Amino acid sequence: MSMIDDLIEPLEEDTIRGSLDHCIKCTICETYCPFANATPLFPGPKYVGPQAERFRDGGDHSPDMSLDYCSGCGICTQVCPQGVKIAEINSKARAKLWDERGIPLRNKILARPTLGGRLATPFAGPVNWALGNRLVRGLIERVAGVHRKAPLPRFAGRTFQSWARHHPSPLTDKTVVYFHGCSTNYFEPRLGEMAVAVLEHNGFRVIVPRQDCCGLPLQSNGSFDAARKYVRRLAGALAPYARRGHPIVATSTSCSLMLKREAREILDVTDPEVEEVGRQTYDICEFLLDLHDRGELEVDFDPLPMAVPYHAPCQQRGHGMGKPALDLFGLIPELRIEEIDVDCCGIAGTYGLKKEKYDISMSVGDRLFKTIEKLEPEVAACDSETCRWQITHGSGVVSVHPIELLYRSYGL
Amino acid sequence: MTAAGPGRVYDALVVGVGTAGLVTALRLAKQGADVLVTAKGVGATHLTSGTVDVLGYTPERVVNPAAALPDFVRDHPEHPYARAGLQAVGDALDWIKLQLPDGALVGSLEANFLLPTAVGVPKPSALAPETMAPGDLRNGGRFTIVGLAGLKDFYPAYLADNLSRARLGQEDNGRVEARAVTISPPTGGVADVTPMGWARRFEDTEFRKTVIAELEPSLDGGAVGFPAVLGLDSARTVWQELNDALGVPVFEIPTLPPSVPGNRMARALRAALTRAGGRVVMGGRVIGVRGAGERLEEVVVDAAARPKTYRARDYVLATGGFASRGLEMDSYGMVREAAFDLPVTGMPPNAEARWADEYLAAHPAARVGIGVDDELRPLDSGHGVVYENVRVAGAALAGAEPWREKSGEGISLATGLRAAELILERRGG
Incomplete structure (x- = not known):
């Protein structure tokens, strides 16, 4: 490489921020933004994104807090025909906004699920009771700003890690690494067990390394420095396996997206370790469908005679992999899937938990809840944990990860 | 296996x-x-x-x-x-x-409608939503163009004035007489409502009642043209109800993007x-x-x-x-x-x-x-x-x-x- 090449900086238009020059003001992002359509407090992705960004150059302050009403769902970036990285621009600007104004204690707590998980797991009984108590929740709302009705998960009282440590995975010639994420560890260890069983049924040895949060909740709450620390630590734990060529399979679509894309595009983390891990990371449905496309998936599925509504979460669509769960469901005899044509459930991670955003979040999800309710299903299916909790909260219908249906149909 | x-x-x-x-x-x-x-x-x-x-x-x-x-x-x-x-x-x-659902598109390849645009220019279209068809200008007629206070890029007076001056062809009959009315239905304090925002408001029965009440006194028997924001998922219901309540043909006129009918x-x-x-x-x-x-x-x-x-x-x-x-x-x-x-x-x-x-x-x-x-x-x-x-x-x-x-x-x-x-x-x- 010549010295000239070394001196040339990347073209401005190739960077996230530079993409704003491609905005032709067509308003398609505003049309699709679930949150601008639900609240006048958010003037829309185009307005706070490519337009306002021009005024945020050179250390200028954001003129108001409207940017904080962006949920970070990423739909704007997906629908933009011109390739403007609207959601990414907004995430970065939001972090800067909170940097200037100071991150509220509430956001710091919500953004650290592992902290809560470690503290609460030994006392799950009383903690769950307290979080289900109206008086306590009222108090939490007043003191900490978490809405009294917001769908908080219940602590399982045990961790998936402790199960995995005592679970001998059969030694085979095919190995995968399971990235379970915080919610499986502290709230839904059963999902992790089912994922392991499904992978093992397909002939894999499943390794479950010790792992911590990916940093996504910190990122969406504006703590970029802390988020970088977390994602680097996680990548450090997973990198040795990635280097050996083992696929890293995840049940949380938002956390796996952090490894695949967001650490680099939003947090600007360019460490080779994070890159290596990202390249080897698969959403579990993506992974299983790839197996099927190669003719390597076990298809000894028993009939599941039931009708199940399916919602693909926003973060899942950020993978750019379509909706692999739908194709997997298609392999299960007698299972009737109703794909719900609604873009967002409204929760967006921790967004809908917040006192000032709960009503907006419920209004975004309203059409989804009503559609699911009307079908009166036994369960609904959705890939992301916070979306599942929101769907159950809004529709009263228990919602499960797609893996649970595969697990049932395999008869495991 | x-x-x-x-x-x-x-x-x-x-x-x-x-x-x-x-x-x-x-x-x-x-x-x-x-x-x-x-x-x-x-x-x-x-x-x-x-x-x-x-x-x-x-x-x-x-x-x-x-x-x-x-x-x-x-x-x-x-x-x-x-x-x-x-x-x-x-x-x-x-x-x-x-x-498409019933009424989403009407018309045929044998005859172009002549429908008003947001600036009051007659535009030939083979098919149109039923909600736009009564705005057909080919046979002339009396039209009241309704503006919504706070809707940007839709100026009823400008539109009506252009429509009245529209040169129709020899095959068209009659003359267009258009006038403008602007109404200010409640927006919940929001200054700048987008077409999509208006469309969602129009899906609310109570909101439509306020629109009807405000508009009724200024009708003169001519067809009433709204900006195309008459509902998103239930346009047919919204449009039919306005037709019935106002007792005159109601039609939509396309806006600048975001375009509700396009959506x-x-x-x-x-x-x-x-x-x-x-x-x-x-x-x-x-x-x-x-x-x-x-x-x-x-x-x-x-x-x-x-x-x-x-x-x-x-x-x-x-x-x-x-x-x-x-x-x-x-x-x-x-x-x-x-x-x-x-x-x-x-x-x-x-x-x-x-x-x-x-x-x-x-x-x-x-x-x-x-x-x-x-x-x-x-x-x-x-x-x-x-x-x-x-x-x-x-x-x-x-x-x-x-x-x-x-x-x-x-x-x-x-x-x-x-x-x-x-x-x-x-x-x-």
Whole structure:
């Protein structure tokens, strides 16, 4: 490489921020933004994104807090025909906004699920009771700003890690690494067990390394420095396996997206370790469908005679992999899937938990809840944990990860 | 037991999820084909006025598109209509009406409506939503144009004044008399409500009552034209209720984007595709293709962490023109097709004039796009077929000037449906 090449900086238009020059003001992002359509407090992705960004150059302050009403769902970036990285621009600007104004204690707590998980797991009984108590929740709302009705998960009282440590995975010639994420560890260890069983049924040895949060909740709450620390630590734990060529399979679509894309595009983390891990990371449905496309998936599925509504979460669509769960469901005899044509459930991670955003979040999800309710299903299916909790909260219908249906149909 | 398979091969891969892509995919999926749509961005259907314009000017105003089309394609042998064949135009109009909810499109290829635009210019359209049809100006009449305080880029006085001065043709009867009324229904303190915001408000019965109450005293028996914001998911109900309550014909006039009728169309097509079992993968650009001889073998699409490779027997490129970035032009006037890197035709050489001085004039470079044969397969500069299993549909095609001809939706529908039919014919479907 010549010295000239070394001196040339990347073209401005190739960077996230530079993409704003491609905005032709067509308003398609505003049309699709679930949150601008639900609240006048958010003037829309185009307005706070490519337009306002021009005024945020050179250390200028954001003129108001409207940017904080962006949920970070990423739909704007997906629908933009011109390739403007609207959601990414907004995430970065939001972090800067909170940097200037100071991150509220509430956001710091919500953004650290592992902290809560470690503290609460030994006392799950009383903690769950307290979080289900109206008086306590009222108090939490007043003191900490978490809405009294917001769908908080219940602590399982045990961790998936402790199960995995005592679970001998059969030694085979095919190995995968399971990235379970915080919610499986502290709230839904059963999902992790089912994922392991499904992978093992397909002939894999499943390794479950010790792992911590990916940093996504910190990122969406504006703590970029802390988020970088977390994602680097996680990548450090997973990198040795990635280097050996083992696929890293995840049940949380938002956390796996952090490894695949967001650490680099939003947090600007360019460490080779994070890159290596990202390249080897698969959403579990993506992974299983790839197996099927190669003719390597076990298809000894028993009939599941039931009708199940399916919602693909926003973060899942950020993978750019379509909706692999739908194709997997298609392999299960007698299972009737109703794909719900609604873009967002409204929760967006921790967004809908917040006192000032709960009503907006419920209004975004309203059409989804009503559609699911009307079908009166036994369960609904959705890939992301916070979306599942929101769907159950809004529709009263228990919602499960797609893996649970595969697990049932395999008869495991 | 495992399923055997050397990697999935779709029956068809459609690139682009605008009108042309959706129509192609919907037709194929309804015939039971295994079809995948991949797209970066949702296409320009949302920006359209919700009408189906087939042929409005040649450059004289077209009264009967069915009668005008044969001469038109004879004079424009490179036009997408000439490539797809006139049969395809009529078939596409009949077909699309059946795919959409009742009343979503009315009219025929035999007569253009003459419908007001947001600036009060009469525009010829073959099909229109039933909610717009009573705004037809061909027979003149009295019209009251309703403005909503706080709706930007919709000026009822300007619109009404232009309509009153509109020159109708000899075949039209009567005269247009239009006047303006602005109402201020409650917005909940929001200063700047978008068309989508108004549409959601109009879906609320209580809100409609306030609109009716405020409007009633100023009616004079003439038809009432609203900006096209009369509901998103339940436009028919909203429109019918306003008709009944006001006792005069009510119609919608398209706004600037965001276009509510364009959104209704996009949502209806997308929902129909989902019901038919078509799959859509959103998010990634096509970053590479692999061909073997005259066949396209693989399409590589950008995705998180690593690209996805898709294989299909047939491919349809429906990525649109410049507005959807299916075509890209650099500052030297070099035009590139963004997804498959197909040869582009119609750009005058550097030495010749490419642009006219007037913005709305006929620009020599305006018909740039992908040249195709009678089976909509892309051609190179020597008129050889580039890939025999690729069809091109919609605004990426060369030879048209949709904004002057008023032919955009007609081209997307006719070529989209034709591309699907050609694929089905070839596999004996």
